[in-house]
Amino acid sequence: xxxxxFTGPVGAGKTTAIGAISETPPVATxxxxxxxxxAIKATTTVAMDYSYITLEDGTRVHLxxxxxxxxxxxxxEILARDGIGLILLINRDHPNPLQQLDFYLNAFSEFITxxxxxxxLTKSDLQDNNDITTFQDHLYQRNxxxxxxDIDARSADDVKILVHxxxxxxxQ
Amino acid sequence: xxxxxxxxxxxxxxxxxxxxxxxTQFNQQLQIILKSLLQATDNINAxxxxxxxxxxxxxxxxxxxxxxxxxAMSSALLALSDNLSKEAGKGTAENVLxxxxxxxxxxxHAGPHLLLTVFTPAAANLGMALAHARQAVHQINAxxxxxxx
Ligand SMILES: Nc1nc2c(ncn2[C@@H]2O[C@H](COP(=O)(O)OP(=O)(O)O)[C@@H](O)[C@H]2O)c(=O)[nH]1
Ligand SMILES: [Mg+2]
Numbered sequence: 001x002x003x004x005x006f007t008g009p010v011g012a013g014k015t016t017a018i019g020a021i022s023e024t025p026p027v028a029t030x031x032x033x034x035x036x037x038x039a040i041k042a043t044t045t046v047a048m049d050y051s052y053i054t055l056e057d058g059t060r061v062h063l064x065x066x067x068x069x070x071x072x073x074x075x076x077e078i079l080a081r082d083g084i085g086l087i088l089l090i091n092r093d094h095p096n097p098l099q100q101l102d103f104y105l106n107a108f109s110e111f112i113t114x115x116x117x118x119x120x121l122t123k124s125d126l127q128d129n130n131d132i133t134t135f136q137d138h139l140y141q142r143n144x145x146x147x148x149x150d151i152d153a154r155s156a157d158d159v160k161i162l163v164h165x166x167x168x169x170x171x172q
Numbered sequence: 173x174x175x176x177x178x179x180x181x182x183x184x185x186x187x188x189x190x191x192x193x194x195x196t197q198f199n200q201q202l203q204i205i206l207k208s209l210l211q212a213t214d215n216i217n218a219x220x221x222x223x224x225x226x227x228x229x230x231x232x233x234x235x236x237x238x239x240x241x242x243x244a245m246s247s248a249l250l251a252l253s254d255n256l257s258k259e260a261g262k263g264t265a266e267n268v269l270x271x272x273x274x275x276x277x278x279x280x281h282a283g284p285h286l287l288l289t290v291f292t293p294a295a296a297n298l299g300m301a302l303a304h305a306r307q308a309v310h311q312i313n314a315x316x317x318x319x320x321x
Contacts (some may be wrong), residue, residue, distance in 0.1 A: 029251035031224040032285060044225050047248035070245040071226055 003062045004166060005080050006049070007108065008089035009100045010068035011040040013122040013153025015049050015087045017089060018065045020052035020156045021163070037069070046072065048079055053163070063161065076107065086117040086165045089153065090135075092127045094114075098138050105144065117146050120162045124150040194319075201315055202230035209290075210309045215301035217275075218291040221282065222246055223313065229286070237291075246279045246289045253279075267302070276307050282312040 006014045019026050024151070027050040030043035035043050049065030064079045066072070080086075088104050089098050105112065119139075124130045135148050147165050151158035179233040206219045210232050218233035222243030231239045267280040276292045278301065290305045292298075 027255055029248070029255060031247065031251060034223040034225050034285065035227055038223075046224070046226055046244075047252045067248070069244075069305075071240055072248065074241065074245060075248055 001062060001082070002059060003064060003083045004085055004087060004163065005083045005111075006063065006065040006087045006089060007076065008068065008104055009091065010037050010044060011094075012068065012089040012091040012100075013120075014068070014089055015045055015066040017087075017120070017151075017153040017159045017162075018049045018051050018063050020154055021053050021159045022063070023053055024051060026051035030166070030172065035069075044068070044098075046166070048075060053160075055167075058094065061167075073107065080108065080111045083111065083115060085115045085170055087120060087162050088117055088168060089120045089161045091123045092121050092150075093123045097121070098134070101135065102142075110117060116166060118162050118166045118169065119146055119148045120153070120159075121148065122151055122153040125152045141151050197268045198315070198319065199230050202312065203232065204231055205308055205311045205315070208234040209304060212307075213300060214305045215292055215296040216290045216304060217293050219305075219308070220246070220289045221225075222287050224285050224287060233291070242289060243287075246287050250281065250287055267305075269298075269302075276301065279303060280305055280309050281288070282309045283316050286312060286316070288312065 006017060008014055015028060015030065022165065028045070028050070029047035030045050033042060033044045045065065045067045047067070050063065052060050052062045054060050066076050066079050086108055090100050094100055119135070121132065121135065130150050132148055132150060139146055139148070149161055149165065152164065153159065202221045206221065208284055209219055210216055218237060220231040220237070220242055221229045223229060224247055226244035226247035228239035228243035231237060249268050250265065253268045257263060257265040267278050270277040273294070274297060275294050275298060278290045280288045282288045288305060288309055290301065292301045
């Protein structure tokens with residue numbers, strides 16, 4: 001079974017990205033926010049997002065999205081089990097996206113070592129300056145060379161690029 | 173339901189300068205509901221009230237619990253159960269029951285924004301535990317309703 005995990009901070013677009021490429025109505029577990037997340041959005045994922053896509057060759061790829069908040073990190077472990085790779089979404093409109101990048105790369109470091117990761121910088125459509133080299137330099141300093149893409153999580157084509165990039169890395 | 177009447181009375185008699193304390197006071201009232209739940213029955217030995225998005229609000233337990241993790245896990249479990257129940261054509265879940273050798277755990281909706289998780293000892297009577305838990309849910313609902321303008 002091919003299973004890909006979408007993770008990243010609250011509001012990065014994980015639920016949106018899975019919904020954008022999903023072939024069926026996705027399983028979503030969003031509930032009203034009561035914490036400081038409320039300033040960003042009205043609802044938040046508390047268990048997981050789930051859906052699947054079928055590749056040209058008929059292979060079905062299952063997509064699991066994690067909750068963003070650290071208090072749900074038990075779900076990160078459960079969802080990552082048997083996963084073949086990670087799609088890390090980081091929203092560009094966050095005040096400190098590099099810190100977010102570090103946090104999730106560290107939280108999933110074991111999984112990433114065993115599998116692969118691609119990084120999608122979301123909400124690039126809302127940003128004037130889409131300098132991607134800052135992120136690449138940062139990864140280089142961490143001694144980690146991973147594919148990075150600017151995407152709009154609402155666009156199916158953009159999200160598919162991430163999925164295909166991840167599969168390409170895995171097939172190397 | 174005497175407790176609820178008392179609680180509502182205290183809250184409604186709040187003077188304006190105490191309004192800032194509303195949420196602290198709300199949490200105190202939740203604490204009263206939980207304490208009386210544990211006093212009312214031996215079938216429940218710990219209870220936790222949390223928000224639907226997994227933040228602990230109030231808990232009572234003989235042994236310390238990691239309320240922050242338990243709150244997050246309760247919301248994840250109940251949210252998934254709601255989905256399964258809805259997709260199976262049975263509407264939203266009223267509660268989740270986990271039966272284990274050393275005891276049982278119920279997770280119940282308490283209105284749209286809160287959850288109640290109760291923990292039973294190994295020998296507990298399931299029906300009694302659930303009945304008491306449901307009564308506490310009514311009390312929580314009444315409290316929330318009293319505070320909603
Ligand atoms: N403009 C824009 N909005 C986005 C993008 N990605 C997500 N959003 C919006 O950001 C909000 C939060 O997205 P959501 O998928 O719930 O984030 P999650 O917490 O990662 O699951 C939603 O209102 C989305 O429509 C993006 O790339 N561009
Ligand atoms: Mg989400």
